[in-house]
Amino acid sequence: MELKLRGVTKRFGSLVANDHIDLDVAAGEIHALLGENGAGKTTLMNVLYGLTQPDEGEIEVDGRRVRFRSPKDAIDAGIGMVHQHFMLVPVFTVAENVVLGREPTKPFGLLDRRRARGEVQDLSNRYGLSIDPDAYVEHLPVGVQQRVEIVKALIRQANVLILDEPTAVLTPNETQELFRIMRELKASGRSILFISHKLKEVQAVADTVTVLRRGRVVGSPPPSATDAELATLMVGRDVELRVHKEPAEPGDVVLVVDGLVVRDETGRIAVDGVSLEVRAGEILGVAGVQGNGQTELCKALMGLLPVDRGMVAVGGRDLTRASTRAVLGAGVSYIPEDRQEDGLVESFSVAENLVLDVYDRRPFSSGISLRPDRVRDAARTSMAEFDIRAGSIEVPAKTLSGGNQQKLIVARELSRETRVLLANQPTRGLDVGSIEFVHRRIVANRDAGSAVVIVSSELDEIYALSDRIAVMYEGKIVGVVPPTTPATELGLLMAGATSTRGEEGLPGEEGLPGEEVSEVQPA
Amino acid sequence: MSSELADQAEETAKSEDGPPSPATGGDGRPGARGFTEALLDAVTSGNTVTVTVLAFLCAIFLGGLIIAFTNTTVLHAWGNLFSAPGKAFATAWDTAAGAYVAMFEGAIVNPHAVSAAFHGGPVSTVFNPLSETAVNATPIILTGLAVAVAFRAGLFNIGAASQFIGGAMIAGWIGFAVHLPFILHAAVAVAGGLVGGAVVGGAVGFLKARTGAHEVIVTIMSNYVMEYLLLYLLGLTAFRRPGNPNPISPPIATNAVLPHLFGSTLRVNVGFLIALAAAAAVWWVLNRTTIGFELRTVGSNPRAARSAGMSPERTWIVVMLLAGALAGLAGAAVVQGTNFNVAPQIYGTYTVDSITVALLGRASPTGTVLASLLFGALRAGGVTMQASTQVPVDIVTVIEALIVLFVAAPPLMRAVFRLREPRAGGGEQLEARGWGG
Known part of the structure; x- marks a missing residue:
């Protein structure tokens, strides 16, 4: 199946998340979409999966113009997506998770468990996924859960599989295993759109590469390009x-x-x-x-x-x-592993997050009284010094991209x-x-x-x-x-x-x- | 529950920062993001002002239908719908409109009283409806703040009644058993009410911090404990009115009565000012103090709070002391402002009312005050409505319930009025939950 994007544009207020993006994904190729956090990768994928509607541009599947109003339209057109955060029910078995929403039934609406198991087993064997259909998802390692998500997409006849930063949660071994599976899928004629910001992985597995920067396609280097070349394209300057x-x-x-x-x-x-x-x-x-x-x-x-x-x-x-x-x-300054769970309060403003563990010290408070003016002044300084890109110091931290969230935490921990x-x-x-x-x-x-x-x-x-x-x-x-x-x-x-x-x-x-x-x- | 999960799983992500995956999210404890957190999300980030206003209008409309079609005259007229359709609609309209006009006259202003005042009648009757609204709103504001402030720390305080009783008991006892000069007596009794409520609330916080007991269970149970403790105390000679067989305390001393604000003909008293001051104080604590910062952090993300060196346990105790003190003030305001004694059932329906106004007010002090004033107006108007149109006062409870129902279902409001969805964020998450559950 061939997928073509022409001039896809998506604006959020004054921010142009996707600016006239052209993208061609041929049948049987692994196409890497490379870009910094906040470059517009996720927005593009949401457009492609029917989660958001583009303001301009069109999507073609096998030369036919399509419009995805919801993920259901995208699934019907043969597009499958594996999100960073899995959408699985932990207390269900693999087979139950996979058939959820399109359960095979016997007469009288009884669940046909055997068929469900069989379908999962077939796919698992064909692509070497080593999944036990009867295992409970909550007992599975993250890497296997991801494969369950892949099976979910495959069983819905996905011909184009979108993998959104699939290696972020994987160990190096699991990553290698995922790459093997991706190649198997490619060999069976399916296309994979692989979203990543890790240069080495893109080099290792991609056939074609499209680099996004600030919502625009800035280049399509060959996967054999060096780290430095890819990195330069991604960030727009020579990085060390x-x-x-x-x-x-x-x-x-x-x-x-x-x-x-x-x-x-x-x-x-x-x-x-x-x-x-x-x-x-x-x-x-x-x-x-x-x-x-x-x-x-x-x-x-x-x-x-x-x-x-x-x-x-x-x-x-x-x-x-x-x-x-x-x-x-x-x-002691501490930069925790899980920035969204341990490092930030996502509903709090940038300024509040910048004093999250020093709010009770001078000059941010005296006695029990907070000094909002001091907090704001310090926040403005930190934002400039640590290059935190946010609309203002008052916007909630959840509106920041991952990189800027981390810069916020680093700014907080290193400002004392x-x-x-x-x-x-x-x-x-x-x-x-x-x-x-x-x-x-x-x-x-x-x-x-x-x-x-x-x-x-x-x-x-x-x-x-x-x-x-x-x-x-x-x-x-x-x-x-x-x-x-x-x-x-x-x-x-x-x-x-x-x-x-x-x-x-x-x-x-x-x-x-x-x-x-x-x-x-x-x- | 399982259907909700199924929906979530099937729908795949609504947005990239949707609910964390049940498989990997949270801190390893399944269901760590539980009901309270979901509710807190909904309460604090759910609705736009538009939705709240529309919900109110819808509730008034539906309430009107109920008023009309529970009226025998209207039903009789509709029995003859085909012979006299005009009359059927006219009676329905008249009944509903009449009830609402009476309610308005009882809660805001009565035009007859205004014209009477112009012709030399008493001016105070013009302001009597507003005074009644304020009197009815006072305990609702204070108990509503008790729920709202706990909400902000991630706790679901269903124990407003118990904390109210704690305050009412102490304030009442100081009122009738102690003899102090004017002003001082009232002030000491109010302070006693504050302490009484804080003790009951603080106990809940302490139990949660020390033993992990869930505050929902503990507060519900504390309501029973305090209700029966009140009955027990009212049976003791120390608490019972001498020579009265009923379980009712002696009247409080006149020195302990909260002074009226605008003369003795209007019931509105200092208690209303206490409620407004408490709301301002809560706003200040939440937004301008380190305690409030800790409280909001613990409520929004307890894990980040811990990493930042805060102690959620300590915060739970502090916030429950604060919540208890607020509800205790409500008890003092009722005993010293309107009832002048302590009686069984003095806690009324404040448990439910407080939760409702905190929800309507999105757990903000300002919102809670506004929602409480609305409820106070409905209560004050309801009494007049029943007196002048024979529509039962219970219709007020129905309208309150309808408001909450509509506020809790923003997608419904948006569908009915063809509103655009709010920009992505908390609202969207709420919506998914709303339909899923």
């Missing part, structure tokens, strides 16, 4: 993928973590005897596949999860059982004196321009004398920022290595390759029996 930073000049030890044991909300031991020391003026990167205790480590440091055993101290002050407010008061900066996945889901900005700010914070801890599952980020790299696996620090360590060795550590470690002779590996961790200073 590698942050410029001077060698670290570590000072005194500021953050001390000793033998920390933390249980997660379910009572499972998530952090298992972690010991770390971070000095003023250095960045410690905590690498590891997501879900190996990094999040719990951060939360325990912030007083958001109780510490089972062990000790946390900042600048010699014991904060093991301190409240979050006390930790913040001790000069910090002794320790703790950042968990500080650039996840951000576009190249925003990543560069956040990275520069983090390095500047280090140079100003903070002890910085960056938790990231993206190796690029770890390498770009770290002065030392600690690798976390199953709740333990399995090695602290210099940033010169090759990626392959780091990968082995991240995969918990304990048996081969000794023979590989990784740097920083000497004397690493069990839980004891030897620290290696950067070369």
